[in-house]
Each structure stands twice: as C-alpha cells, then as structure tokens.
Amino acid sequence: MQALYAQLLVGLINGSFYALLSLGLAVIFGMLNIINFAHGALYMMGAFVAYFLLNLGGINYWWALLLAPIIVGIFGMILERTMLQWLTGLDHLYGLLLTFGIALIVQGVFQNYFGSSGLPYAIPDQLKGGMNLGFMFLPIYRGWVVVFSLVVCLATWFLIEKTQLGAYLRAATENPTLVRAFGINVPRMITLTYGLGVGLAALAGVLSAPINQVRPLMGADLIIVVFAVVVIGGMGSIMGSIITGFALGVIEGLTKYFYPEASNTVVFVLMVLVLLVKPTGLTGRAA
Amino acid sequence: MTTLTDDTLRATPRAMRDEMIVFVVMALLLAAVPFTGVYPFFVMQALCFALLACAFNLLIGYGGLLSFGHAMFLGTAGYCSAHALKVWGLPPELGILVGVAAAFALSIVTGYISIRRQGIYFSMITLALSQLLYFIYLQAPFTHGEDGIQGIPQGHMFGVLDLSKPTVLYYVVLAGFLAGFLLIFRIINSPFGEVLKSIRENEQRAISLGYRTDQYKFLAFVLSGTLAGFAGSLKVFVAQNASLTDVHWSMSGEVVLMTLVGGLGTIFGPVVGAFVIIAMQQYLASFGQWVTVIQGSIFVICVLTFRRGVIGEIAHYFRRSL
Numbered sequence: 001m002q003a004l005y006a007q008l009l010v011g012l013i014n015g016s017f018y019a020l021l022s023l024g025l026a027v028i029f030g031m032l033n034i035i036n037f038a039h040g041a042l043y044m045m046g047a048f049v050a051y052f053l054l055n056l057g058g059i060n061y062w063w064a065l066l067l068a069p070i071i072v073g074i075f076g077m078i079l080e081r082t083m084l085q086w087l088t089g090l091d092h093l094y095g096l097l098l099t100f101g102i103a104l105i106v107q108g109v110f111q112n113y114f115g116s117s118g119l120p121y122a123i124p125d126q127l128k129g130g131m132n133l134g135f136m137f138l139p140i141y142r143g144w145v146v147v148f149s150l151v152v153c154l155a156t157w158f159l160i161e162k163t164q165l166g167a168y169l170r171a172a173t174e175n176p177t178l179v180r181a182f183g184i185n186v187p188r189m190i191t192l193t194y195g196l197g198v199g200l201a202a203l204a205g206v207l208s209a210p211i212n213q214v215r216p217l218m219g220a221d222l223i224i225v226v227f228a229v230v231v232i233g234g235m236g237s238i239m240g241s242i243i244t245g246f247a248l249g250v251i252e253g254l255t256k257y258f259y260p261e262a263s264n265t266v267v268f269v270l271m272v273l274v275l276l277v278k279p280t281g282l283t284g285r286a287a
Numbered sequence: 288m289t290t291l292t293d294d295t296l297r298a299t300p301r302a303m304r305d306e307m308i309v310f311v312v313m314a315l316l317l318a319a320v321p322f323t324g325v326y327p328f329f330v331m332q333a334l335c336f337a338l339l340a341c342a343f344n345l346l347i348g349y350g351g352l353l354s355f356g357h358a359m360f361l362g363t364a365g366y367c368s369a370h371a372l373k374v375w376g377l378p379p380e381l382g383i384l385v386g387v388a389a390a391f392a393l394s395i396v397t398g399y400i401s402i403r404r405q406g407i408y409f410s411m412i413t414l415a416l417s418q419l420l421y422f423i424y425l426q427a428p429f430t431h432g433e434d435g436i437q438g439i440p441q442g443h444m445f446g447v448l449d450l451s452k453p454t455v456l457y458y459v460v461l462a463g464f465l466a467g468f469l470l471i472f473r474i475i476n477s478p479f480g481e482v483l484k485s486i487r488e489n490e491q492r493a494i495s496l497g498y499r500t501d502q503y504k505f506l507a508f509v510l511s512g513t514l515a516g517f518a519g520s521l522k523v524f525v526a527q528n529a530s531l532t533d534v535h536w537s538m539s540g541e542v543v544l545m546t547l548v549g550g551l552g553t554i555f556g557p558v559v560g561a562f563v564i565i566a567m568q569q570y571l572a573s574f575g576q577w578v579t580v581i582q583g584s585i586f587v588i589c590v591l592t593f594r595r596g597v598i599g600e601i602a603h604y605f606r607r608s609l
Contacts, residue, residue, distance in 0.1 A: 035407045086591060092407045093353045094590050097547065100540060101586025108579030224418045224536060227411040231404070261426060268419035272400055275412065279403035 004257045005136035011253015012246065013142055013211065016149030017043075019245025020204040021226045023156055024197035026235040030173040031193040034084060034095030039226070040219025041106040042198050045072050046205025047214045048110065051121055061124035061206075068206045069199035076198030080191050103220075110216035118213030145207050152203060153242045156196075160238055169193065228271040234281030244282065302608040303476065306554055309609060310472070313555065317461055327457045328525065333565040334464040335522040340545040340557030341471050342514035348552030349475055350507040351487035355410045356417030357515050357542050359397070362534030363420065364390040364516030369436040369529035370429055379444040383463075383520040390516020391509065393420075398508035402501060405490075414536060421534045435530030439523055450524055463521045467514055472554060474510060483507055544582060547589045550596025555609050559597050 021039055028036045036042075049071050050064035059067065079102060087094050127141040160166040172179040172186050180186045205219070212218060233244030248267050256263040274282060320330050339361055346352045368386030371377045377385065401412040424430045431437075441450035450456045474480050486493045486500045493500050523529055532538060541564060549560025564582075571578050589596065595603055602609040 029407075035411065083587065083591060090594075093347075093410065094594070096353070096355075096407060096410055097543065097586055098590040100543075101583040101590065104540070104583030104586065105580050106583075108576050108583060111576040111579070220536075221418075224414055228415040228418075231408060231411050231415065264422040264425075265419050268415050268422075271412070271415055272419075275400050275403050 002136055004254075007253045007257040008250065009136075009138070009142055009146075009253070010256065011250045012146045013249070014252060015246035015249020016146055017204045017208060017222065017245075018226055018229045018249050019153050019242045020149055020200050020207075021222070022229045022233065022241045022245050023153060023238065024200040025226065025230055026238060026241045027156070027160070027200075028194055028197035029235045031169065031190050032080075032084060032095070033092055034087065034099065035092070035227075036194075036197065037096055037099040037223065038079070038102040038106065039099075039198075039201050040221075040223030041103040042072055042076060042219070043201040043205040043208075043222065044110065044214075044216060044219040045075070045106065046202025047121070047209040047218060048114075048205075049202065050206040050209050051119055051214045054121065061210075064206050065203070069202040072202035072205075073195040073199035077191050077195040080194040084194065085187070085190070103223075107216055107220060114216055116215065116217060118215045118218075121209040121214055123210040141210060145211070149204070149207065150246075152200070153245075156200065157238045157242065225267050228267045231271050232267075232274045232281060236281075240282065305607050306472070306609065309555060310468075313558070314465055317465075318458075321454050321457055327453050329565065329569060331457055331460045331525045332522070333562045334460055335518050335525060336542070336545060336565055337558040337561035338464050338467045338521070339515050339518040340542055340549070340561045341468055342511045342518065343542045344546045344551065344553075344557045345471055345474065345514070346507055346511040347546065348556075349480060349483045349487060350504055350511075352405075352504060352508070353410045353543070354401075354413040354508075354511070355536070355539050355543065356397070356413035356415075357512075358534050358536065358538035359413075359417035359420045360390045360394060360512045360515035361519035361522070361538065361542075362424065362529070362531075363393050364519035365523050365529040365533050366424065366430050366436065368520040368523045369439050372442065372523070373436060373439050374429075378446070379442045379450055379524065382442075382523070383517070386520030386523070387513060387516050390519065391513045394509045394512025394516070398505050398512065402505050402508060414539065417534065417539055418536060421531065421536070424531060424534055430529075430531075433531065435528050437528045439527045439529070441524050441527065456524060460521055460525060463517065467517055468558075471514065475554065479503070479506070541582070544586060544589075546596075548585060548596055550599030550602070551594075553596065553598040553602060553609055556596050556598035563597070 021043060025036055025039055028034060028039075046068045049068040050061070053059040053064045053067060054061070083098060083102070084095065087098060123141045127144050130137050130139040131143075132138075158166075160169060168179065168184055169189060172184070172189055176186045201219075208218070229244055229248050230241070232248065233240050235241070248270065251270065252263060252266055255266040262269070317330070317334070321327060339357065342360075343354060343357045346354055364386035367389035368382045371385040372379065372382040397413070397416050401409055401416060404412055425432055441456065443449050444459060448455050448459060450459060482493065482498055482503055485496075486498070486503055490500050519533065522533070545560035545564045546557045547560065548556075548563055549558065550556030567581070568578060571581065574581075593600070598609050
C-alpha cells in the first residue's frame with residue numbers, strides 16, 4: 001500500500017505540471033490562436049533560471065519562485081513582440097512551426113552548454129524532510145508542489161473567469177476588433193497573455209527543479225504528453241484543463257503501480273480512447 | 288483562413304508539361320550521380336528522405352493536414368523490413384513489401400483516429416500517436432531497444448540485383464524514389480487530388496458540394512503514410528540499420544522542415560528541401576548540438592520571411608506551377 005500511495009503522490013505531482021502547462025497552452029491558444037510548441041523549452045528555462053539564480057546570484061528558491069516566471073515571462077513577451085505577432089491572420093499551423101523552431105533553438109543552446117545530464121537543485125531548507133501521515137510517509141517538498149500548483153491554477157482560473165481584467169481577456173478572445181473599438185489595447189493584452197502563459201510554464205519548471213533535476217531536454221518529452229492532455233481535455237475551458245491535468249497525472253501514477261510497462265504510454269492510449277468516443281475532447285468545443 | 292500554399296498558380300496543360308520537363312531533368316541528373324564522384328551514400332540517404340518529405344507534402348500541401356508524426360511510418364516500416372530481412376531471411380523485395388504493408392496498416396489505424404480532429408489538433412494527435420509508438424518500440428523485444436536492429440543483410444533483389452554493390456543499390460533506391468514520386472505526382476493531378484485541394488481551400492464548400500471530405504482526407508492520410516513507409520523500407524538498405532532515431536519526434540520535425548524549406552504544396556520542393564537539410568547535417572556534423580540550433584533558426588526564418596520555400600519562390604517568380 002505504501003508504494004501505491006507513493007505512486008499516487010508522484011502522479012499528483014506530474015498532474016500539477018500537466019495542469020500548469022496545459023493551462024498556459026489554453027490561455028495562449030485562446031488569445032493568440034497559437035499552439036505554443038516552445039512551452040516545454042520555456043518550462044526548462046524556468047528551471048535553469050532558478051538554478052542560475054541560486055548558483056550565480058545566491059538567490060534562494062523562494063525568490064526564484066517569483067523571479068524565474070517573471071524573467072522567462074519577459075523573454076516570452078520579447079518573443080511575442082519580435083516574432084509571434086507577425087503571424088496574425090496566417091494559418092494556425094505557422095504558429096506551431098515557428099514555436100517548434102524556437103523550442104529547437106532554446107533546447108539546442110542549453111544542450112551545448114550543459115550536455116544532456118541533469119544538474120542538481122537542492123530542496124530549500126524549510127521544505128526538507130517529511131511527515132508521517134499514518135498511512136504513508138509524505139516528503140514535505142512533494143506535498144508543497146501539489147498544494148502550491150493547485151493554488152496557482154485556481155488563482156489563474158479566478159483571474160480569468162472572475163475579474164475585470166479576465167473579462168476583457170475573454171472578450172478579446174471572442175472578438176478582438178470589437179474590444180479594440182472600446183479603447184482597450186488588445187495587442188498589449190496579447191503580449192501580456194503570452195507572458196502569463198509562459199510564466200506559468202516557468203513556474204512549473206522551478207517547482208520541478210528539486211524533484212527532476214535541471215536538464216536541457218526536461219521539457220521536450222513533457223510537452224508531447226501535455227499536448228495529449230490538451231487533446232483529451234480540450235482547450236475551451238480553464239477549469240477543464242486543470243481537472244484533466246491532475247486527473248491524468250493520477251491515472252498515470254496508478255498505472256505505474258499496477259502496470260508499470262504502460263506508464264509511459266497510458267496518457268496517449270487514453271487520448272486515443274477519448275478521440276474514438278468523443279472526438280471533441282471531454283470539455284472542448286468543436287475545433 | 289489563409290491558405291498554406293501559393294494559390295495564384297493554376298494547374299494548366301502547360302504547367303503539366305513544365306512539370307514533366309523538370310521531372311525528366313531531375314531523373315537524368317540523379318541517374319548521372321554515380322559517374323560524377325559524388326558520394327552515393329549521401330544521395331541515397333537524401334532520396335529516401337526526399338520520398339518521405341514528398342509523402343508528407345501530399346498531406347499538408349494538398350490536404351492541408353500538418354502531420355507531426357510522420358516518423359512513425361518511417362520507423363515502423365524500417366523496423367518491420369529490417370526484422371523480415373534479418374530474422375525471417377526474406378529477400379529484399381518481400382522485405383520491402385512487409386515494411387510497406389506494416390505502414391499501410393498503421394496508417395489505417397492512426398488515420399481513423401487522427402482524422403477526427405482538424406487543424407492544430409490533428410498535428411498534436413499525430414505527434415502524440417508517434418510518441419506512443421516510440422515508447423512501444425523502446426520496450427518491444429524485436430526492436431532491440433536502444434541498440435536497434437543492426438547489420439541488416441542487403442541481399443539480392445529479385446535474385447539477381449546484388450544490393451551490396453553501391454551502384455546497384457543506388458539505382459534500385461533511385462528507381463524506388465522515382466516510382467514513389469511519380470505516384471504522388473499522379474495522385475496530385477488526378478480528380479481525387481483536385482477534390483483534396485478543394486477541401487484544403489474550403490472544406491465547408493466541398494461538403495456542400497456533396498463530397499464526403501472525411502473519406503478523402505482519410506484516403507490521403509493512408510496514401511501518405513504508406514508512401515512514407517516505403518521510404519522507410521528503402522532506407523533500411525541504405526543505412527543497414529533500423530533504430531529509435533527514425534521514430535523520434537525530432538525526425539518528424541525534420542520532415543516538416545525539409546518540406547517547409549523546399550516549399551509546402553509544391554511538387555519538387557520536398558526533394559530540394561531534403562537535399563538541403565541532409566547536406567547541411569552532413570557538413571555541420573562536427574558542430575554537435577549547434578545543428579539543432581541552426582535547424583530551429585531555419586524554421587523561424589522560413590515561417591517569418593520565406594513561407595513559400597525555395598521552389599515556391601521560384602515558381603512564384605516565373606508564375607509556373609512546380
């Protein structure tokens with residue numbers, strides 16, 4: 001039973017990353033009509049920025065949690081201003097190709113300087129150790145990742161669904177021309193939205209640094225799983241992305257316990273099943 | 288939605304004639320390669336990728352479907368051909384047949400699944416499906432995991448053509464490439480190809496005209512996947528191995544890059560693109576991971592400034608369909 005709970009926890013942690021990443025993808029897709037293939041690379045950058053902050057600047061984990069998403073978010077906004085904005089009006093596929101190219105560049109540069117091996121990132125002192133919950137031993141850091149991700153996801157949901165800013169954002173997603181006519185600077189909102197989505201990816205990267213080590217390719221395989229998550233959940237609803245992300249993480253964790261051979265593939269198999277039964281995805285509208 | 292390809296060019300009898308002339312010139316140039324001292328291995332490799340890119344282009348350039356998982360057909364056919372040749376000891380022609388049949392079966396299954404969604408979702412689904420196959424091949428015993436299937440015997444095709452001789456192998460690969468290319472050329476210019484183009488331009492209108500667009504897209508997917516598999520089977524004889532690289536997502540990305548560089552929706556673009564990218568990898572091999580960075584940069588540059596690709600730009604300049 002201990003092993004089952006441990007795998008469930010691992011599943012919840014992976015689910016946190018799926019949720020944070022697919023949330024960012026959904027937000028970006030809503031505003032920019034682009035599937036951000038660079039999401040995995042930017043997630044990796046988040047982890048590396050945390051690593052640099054600690055080892056070069058002596059800036060601890062807590063500040064990294066704030067600074068890394070801001071730094072990577074600014075990098076993302078520069079990408080949006082210099083490249084992505086020129087794709088407005090073109091076929092969606094060009095956005096995918098462009099961001100794929102960006103992902104290759106970012107990952108290639110990091111691989112050149114850091115190889116493919118992982119760099120260690122220590123768990124902050126305050127979150128070291130674990131608790132005995134009676135039925136299992138809970139490493140505090142892992143519990144923290146799940147709780148904190150959930151809070152960030154819900155905060156993002158609140159920001160988009162319940163605030164004035166979010167209302168502008170949703171309106172601009174539906175009809176950018178009309179929203180512009182009301183005097184709202186839509187291009188700036190698009191840039192900020194991309195920054196927000198990218199920041200969420202970077203935040204996931206910082207959270208994963210102490211667990212998964214910091215590697216140049218840490219985002220490359222993850223992003224493909226997240227794509228499958230997005231296909232399953234659909235990108236129409238923010239809450240849908242969050243729930244699907246966590247749920248698939250848990251299912252993956254359970255698979256690791258009951259049938260480990262399939263743990264790599266279970267998300268993809270589920271995607272196939274969902275497509276056969278309900279082609280539009282669980283929460284999505286028809287594309 | 289803005290179209291992917293240059294729609295100012297119309298297919299006319301004159302355009303067909305131009306294309307045939309270019310085809311004959313290309314075939315003659317390629318046939319002359321063994322007499323020029325160019326390293327045949329390089330050209331054979333490029334031909335396999337050129338066929339793969341042409342098959343991919345059939346789907347994106349004429350059907351408007353961007354598959355991000357075409358490596359799965361290349362790899363599956365490669366593994367199956369390699370297994371048939373090495374373990375079952377089949378002759379080359381049957382080995383190729385096994386690989387192509389496997390790719391055909393795979394494309395029926397994956398096509399049935401992925402064609403249910405369009406646009407961006409289709410790309411993500413094909414990518415996810417190919418990743419699924421990657422993990423299966425990583426664990427399946429017959430692929431030998433990380434090592435791959437190595438030392439594949441080339442054998443005698445039809446009992447007479449000794450494929451271990453580079454020149455013979457070269458002409459067999461060239462014949463395979465030209466046959467595949469002509470088939471694609473024929474498909475594009477057939478009534479089926481015309482319907483496919485109309486679906487790319489305006490699917491709703493094609494539906495309202497009474498075409499069952501899903502069936503057309505499915506058939507295009509199967510044709511594309513099977514031909515990609517044929518490229519994978521040919522590649523087995525050239526490389527004499529089948530490995531996980533051929534099923535990896537980066538391979539799918541390379542195919543996209545080749546077609547993009549050469550020109551989406553052009554007939555000769557994928558061939559040019561394949562030669563450019565393979566040559567680049569050859570010459571830049573010593574730069575290690577910078578090749579990835581350069582490839583990424585080419586993606587970015589092509590998408591931002593050079594969307595028609597090499598052949599697309601030429602065709603646009605001369606107002607010809609190429």
